[in-house]
Amino acid sequence: MEWDDLRLCACFVIVLVILALKFRLRKSTRGLQELPRLPSLPFIGSLLSLRSAHPPHVLFKKLQEKYGQTYSLMMGSHKVVIVNQYSHAKEVLLKKGKIFAGRPRTVTTDVLTRDGKDIAFGDYSATWKFHRKLVHGALHMFGQGSTTIEKIICTQAQSLCSIMSEKAATETSVDVSPDLTRVVTNVICSLCFNSTYPIGDPEFEAILLYSQGIVDTVAKDSLVDIFPWLKVFPNADLRLLKQCVSTRDKLLLKKYEEHKAQYCDNLQRDLIDALLRAKHSAENNNTAGMSSEALGLSDDHILMTVGDIFGAGVETTITVLRWAIIYLIYHPEVQKRIQEEMDSKLGRERTPLLSDRGSLPYLEATIREVLRIRPVSPLLIPHVALQDTSLGNFQVRKGTRVIVNLWSLHYDEKEWKHPELFDPGRFLNSDGTGVTNPSSSYMPFGAGVRVCLGEALAKMELFIFLSWILQRFTFSTPPGQPPPLLEGKFGVVLQPAKYKVTVTPRSS
Template sequence: MSLLQLYPALCVSDVVWVVALFALLYGLVYAGERRDLVLPPGPTPLPIIGNLLNMVGADPHIRMTQMAKKFGDVYQVWIGMEKVIVINDIDLAKEALVKNGDDFAGRAHLPTTDLLSNSGMGIAFADYGRGWRIHKKLTHNSLKMFGNGMQQLESRISEEADWLCSHIAASAGRPLDPYLGLNVVIGNIISSLCLGKRYHPEDPEFRTIVRYNEGLVDTVGKDGLIDVFPLLAKLPNATVRKMKECLELRNKVLSKNIEEHRATYQDGKIRDLIDTLLKAQAEAVMASGHRALRHLSDQHILITVNDVFGGGMETATTTLRWILLFLVHYPEVQDRIQAEMQQVLCANDPVRLSDRERLPYLEATIREVLRMRPVAPLAIPHVTIRDTSVGDFDVPQGTRVMFNLWAIHHDERHWTDPATFNPDRFLDAKTGQLLRGGSFLPFLAGCRGCLGESMAKAELFLFTARILRDFRLELPDGVSPPSLQGRYGVVMAPDRYDICFRPREEQL
């Protein structure tokens, strides 16, 4: 049956006009590239939707990895009417992120990220510029992830590890979902750094924080069409509505904490990140008047605190859940880690960050989990702030760029049998010591690299070591191993699961 038979009222001239309109649109959007540029290859886009059909059938990071096998380590796709360059190789990623880091340091303005960041405030979703540099420097100085700062962080993690192991021990070996306990301890570490307080698990404010964080993780990235076709965000939409409800809760909690800090702030006594930002705000106002609020308003402070709090809480919790899940799947890895710890540590000795070099297999296991299941397989998209290049290709100013960490971490040119869980790949076969480098970039790199990298590494090592020192991880009787597939979203997380924490009979 022909088109004219289906629509008898549609004349031939109408069809011609429609075809002509689509051809014009295609030419303006997709074919209007500068002829003097050497652009990456990629699939041919369709009008309006671009290459969205090429993404059907698998999670985006999987489909983009498959496309790299056809089009190469750098290729371009059209997400709707937006051109996106995808980088799938470790050396090219480092070229863009480190060697030419400033060129690739911009951020895209998307409906969901604009909602999260109040149109580009804070650190995570702020565009490259003076405001972003101010907040990054203040945050870096406040976290103090070096010297005495690392010692204080280690002490805080150890205190939370005590609580976590007590919480686990109370389960008496019965099936337990580790999600809540991990959320509490990671949340309290980041809360102490940002808000200067520790929450009881049943504290109403803490439960609100957990609720809005879970809501944002559940909504951001869930309805990807909103970011592809921004006009959809203007229409009635359950995802956007839930996101806005969560953001209202977030703003209420953080505004309350900011005002409490303002009321109790004492000059010269910096307690946490909020105090650091309020001090900078006051000094800037004294020096420049209210013009300083262009970058240091209360709303800017709120968004920066949220970026550190929300980002640090969700990513570390998710990674620890992946670690525990892989250890349940691979009991022989557990055995080897515990044997290593028993050989290195004295009975009941606390595990310290200084033990990382003495426990290389434990550290290698953590790295292998980060390789196998990067929390953000495609990271946060970057945008070029000037004409630049990567590899043999030109990248015009304003181009969105994605770093496919999944492809980088599963690159067969660098890893033997990359789909297999094997911590030994991070160890020297002769010395047994940790190997550096490799096709491995879990925290990105360069000026947009993760500010909390040192803190995250400390949390992952100390919590994992303490749990394995005190407990044996097993599946409940008659229960099949939980899936290692993961759910793609703002973070790639495993499904919720229960495991049994059996107290170890012998103490190290």
């Protein structure tokens, strides 16, 4: 056979293979429907349909009435699927968690994470999986369970109670946010840096400023994230974000260089020491000869991991504590029942411990209800489909962004009885002696491979801080002032508006 004939046969085989693959793809997607879609215009996509006085999570829930529980829209050139129901959310997060494990690259998150070198916003890859495994190992090495972490949180809870006692003696209305922020931040500083900050410390004040700046500017689907070319024009939010990230990175780098200079295999004071040990261990056991960068162990990765711990462990916890106090003010009967439960199980003298969680089911149920009715992140960080797939009977193409609307899941009337009402009892068993989960649609920290890195830490902090302060104080609206607002400020977390409370010490 001539050489030209052989080449012709080879081309013929290749064409047959391609046709077979296309046929298999068509067969696999046969019968799937296109998602309902909001009206879309060239270049701007569905932006005109998204103009609303409602924040995005509320608007997306309302749009279900017209487009169904799961629908799509265009954000500029990007196709986005909005998931408002549990069955499809379960597919995205759990059943097909790895298929939907991608993350979109945006201008603001790239600035925040040095082009995706963190865990929360980093794209799904072998490096990302190794990186997350490393962090879990480092947290375990540092924490050795939760005993060490519990001691750190209890120390800050004691500090919080002392400050509240002083303010209760001299002030009729107190803004509790700065004190909550300081103690929660000090927990993370203890974990990461083995150091804490006193009131008024300049470095601590810098942390507060950059943290708030990041919350106000990142991952909000701003125009620069939808149309990246806009970054060449003056942008106040982007400029603020870069300033805040620069301040954060200078602090993190300073702490990191100190730890590298003092590193010793037998010394493990905090999370950075644990990460450095894990890095050295991985490099020493690296039989494939891969670089630290390839392993996901570069200095940038470690710095961004510590930045993630700050983001996951500070803003989430502070926000939930502030919402919890608001709902306790609106529902004094709930506050009283928690206090009576603690009085009967612990008394007034012994301070609560993590081991008491099983003995205080009503407090645990209240924390869960706060996380349901005011989810910290009502729109989970967007996922990206890494291959052609489906959601129920709907077709989803590779590269499609998927947003799980946690707000809709937590307010679904098919899953929750009177979801607009604050009712901790919905999380109690029939006789009120234990905590239960009445709906699988409850997932305040997400689920699956992309579950929030700070979930376990946040739950520990919420229990200890709330139990300590409610054992000692009662919160109420200051005389002559309106109660705090229940509408939140949308961002990477759903923050309540500023408010003040009356803090009344409980009698012995």
